[in-house]
Amino acid sequence: MPLLTLGIALVNSYISKKVNLSHCKAIVISEELANEGISEYIFTLVNNLELRPDCNVIISRCRASDYLENSQPTLESVSARYYEFTLNSSEYTGFTEDVKLSNFYSDMLSTTTQAHAILGGINANSTHQNHSNLPPYDTEGSYKADETPIKSETGLENMGIAVFKKDKLVGELTGMESLCHLLVVNKFESAVISIPNPYNVDSVISLYISYSKKPKTSVKIINGTPYIECNINLTANIHSLDKDLNYSDQNTLKTIEEYANSYLEQSISSYLYKTAKEYKTDIGNFGRHVINNYSTWNDWIESDWLYNYQNSFFTVNVETNIESGELYTKL
């Protein structure tokens, strides 16, 4: 496998200046390479003194060189700020997570959790024909990185999370599943989601959600199988308005709350079971609740939490508190 440092040496002999990695903002690795295992590259990068530990790690669904060529800032004049803000958009959309190199490295070596990275892709006219066989619009979060129906010439898209097992890529999560991941691990800031409308089967209501209390997770091991319980408390504001509904009525709000609770519980459960049964990796760091029960390191290693995670059962409780709707309820 060719090493990064040798590649940099070749580049140094080609251009007139010396490559210095101290302003590197993001590291892009393609899916194909990630499937084979990237521990060597990550270790080399972490050992490099010039590289800051807080640059982001992105796994791209296309070739990495295409990803970089397509990064043309449309609304920014300075490309450094473009990268900063593009990668931080997860704070207000919740569709991906801000994963830094230090986080990735420590998760890769940790015994309580596994690593994950940002999923990126190109969303351009040229790639639209690859996804013509997708189902029609489901929800805004059901897409991965280069699937959203946006009309653009060129452009990057960071949506979803790439799930690793040790250092190999094993799966990808869509936008909604990334939002569920953020909700469970207490990294969620705020986002707009859509829930099915209880009064009108064909339409959706959009809610702006954020935490009201920190989420609580507890793990009990009974007979060797883990039982994981998550309690999440959210506050929501209704963003979309319908002329038929009365948003000041207690019953309406209660119904919408119940629908929101069950919708979120279902999404979070399906995300958790997907990581446990299909991908068999624990990216939510549930191992940290289990490690308290062991008194020596050898006991902990023998219990092999990372392998045992696939047998776990989940219970999710979501409590949403809808504050009022917007300013106008009736015109």
Add this chain to the structure above:
Amino acid sequence: MYIILGYISGFLGIAIGLFIQLAILSNSKSFGVAYLAPYLPVTNLSTDASYFVPPMWQREKRADFLNTKQPRSQGKISMKWKFWKGNK
């Protein structure tokens, strides 16, 4: 001098120059008083020449590197007229 040291070996040279200069300074005396007198050596932290000096109206102890005959510049309550009522 520090420029030359910095040219030779960067931060290391400047640190070395700083160390040597401070060592020479702390060894030298002027008129019998050490050069870095009120700050090093640290003997009495409540005199009126030390790291944190109190405001003017609270300075009562003389600096000890002067080897004065009396350590306090005035009596214990210097502004007697302030606290005594009536005629003295």
Add this chain to the structure above:
Amino acid sequence: MNSLQKIGKFEAIALVVIVTINQIIFNLPNTIIINTGSSAWLNVIYISIIAILFCVLICKLFKKFPTQDIVDISEYLGGKVLKLIIGLLYILFFIFISGIFLRYMAISLKLIYFEESPIVFLLLLFLVPVIFAIKLGIKSTSQVNLLFTPIVLFSMLIILFSTAKDFVPERIFPILGFGADKTFLIGLNNIFTFSCFAYLYFLMPVLKNPEDFKKIAISSIIISAIYLFLSVVCLLMMFPFIAFSDEMLSVYLLTRLIEFGKFFQRVDAIFIFVWILSLLSFLSLTAEFTIRIFKKLTKIKNHKEMGYSLCAIIFSVALIFNSISDIKYIQNELLKYIVISLVFVISLIILVLANFKHKKGNVA
């Protein structure tokens, strides 16, 4: 003139504390964590309590011999032969420690900043201020040390508290780490981190007021123990891999993660500057003590000129090691046993026997 130079209370405390701080910078917490796993913090509390008790014992034993250091006591006990042996052992010990730390720092600096310079150059540059300091005597060296020590201590605190937001408290579990026996029984070996006791033994003759010895000893050991504990806890909670891999400067890795918003990033250069200053103080003080022991053993009139040859010896000791793996092996395996046997066992035996002889002498 130099034998009449005395140092005050705060300077003595700073002297002893800077020894432990230097050891923290040069990867000592890493040695503890590798041996005991995630229970390193329990281990540090345990050995700190033992070190404080040991310190109280040493103060009691030294009470009968004011203004005498351990070489004088061994002369009182066993005559010139014992004095020569103990003096030589301590000289070798100090030279050895100086050589190791010097080489370690030079290699680390070479990796970080001076990749193209030959290491001989860096070693020589470090030894130049040491020669100056020896010529100027212990008073000015300890005063410069007193100036730098609070800066070093404050910088350590900044490192520890600005990375606090990224702590992961679950990393201090499992509680007993690699096992209760490794934490408490074999972990007793980790008392080698308090090798500052060797400096306490030689502190008596240079103090202005020998009555302050007890206060100085206890406060310096407490400060060293607090800093050791804080650094071990911080390293343990930040990095999950530190118990299993060998880094060069673990605390440097901590400084790379300090970030105050978008403006203050990568402030590690300031800390390197401060650590260079602390290493210079440490080397000067060690060399000064070595020359004092040498003066007691021989009859040289102008022993300040010995500074040149001493620095040459330290330089050659620093060059003995071929690579970093030699130094790491010595730090992790050999240094433990050397420090424990010399500083704790042999010196304690000498002090106890000398006290017995003193009592017998008084009774008879």
